[in-house]
Amino acid sequence: MHQQPAVPFSYADVGATAGEFPPGYDHFRLRRRIGSGRDLFEQAGEQIRVYRMQRGTGIFQQATTPVAEPGTELTVRLGLGPLGIEAPCRVVYVLDEPNRRGFAYGTLPGHPESGEELFAVEYDPTDDAVYALVSAFSRPATWYVRLTAPAVRLIQRWFATRYINTLRPH
Known part of the structure; x- marks a missing residue:
């Protein structure tokens, strides 16, 4: 059976959240301590891989795999009520390192x-601290985002805080 080729990403710098962010985009990083202990790190890493950050903020729509893996396509819904927009993404890579877990997704056309x-959790063995991390590079792909870019950046930062709060122990 012939498989359809994947739709290409809507940007050229695929995988760049793993290193130096490329020029020509708005860059964003938020890293917050969520607690301590290896158990919290392991739990948070698992939660990220099953889209807890997106589910916990109410934007998750669907994914082609139950656990994030390279090539997984997922859809989030951005906006409020009838003004919401379906936003397709694809997982670029997964972090599965001794002290870093998570995944990054990139935007698709639409x-x-x-x-x-990038959505990740980091463990610092020197003091047992656990940090949640959200980092991104992006630029408007539509006229309405270009028109409202300053507000969109504020919303992105607000969402990053909400993402991180989904991992905090209760």
């Missing part, structure tokens, strides 16, 4: 922005 976002 997403109102163009770029990549």
Whole structure:
């Protein structure tokens, strides 16, 4: 059976959240301590891989795999009520390191922005601290995002805080 080729990402710098962010985009990083202990790190890493950050903020729509893996396609819904927009993404890579877990997804055609976002948790063995991290590079892909870019950046930062709060122990 012949498989359809994947739709290409809507930006050229695929995988760049793993290193130096490329020029020509808005860059964003938020890293917050969520607690301590290896158990919290392991739990948070698992939660990220099953889209807890997206589910916990109410934007998750669907994914082609139950656990994030390279090539997984997922859709999030951005906006409020009838003004919401379906935003397609694809997982670029997964972090599965001794002290870092998470994944990054990139935008696909139809997403109102163009770029990549990383959702991760980090463990610092020197003091047992656990940090949640959201980082991204993006730029408007539609006229309406270009028109409202300053507000969109504020919303992105607000969402990053909400993403991180989904991992905090209760």
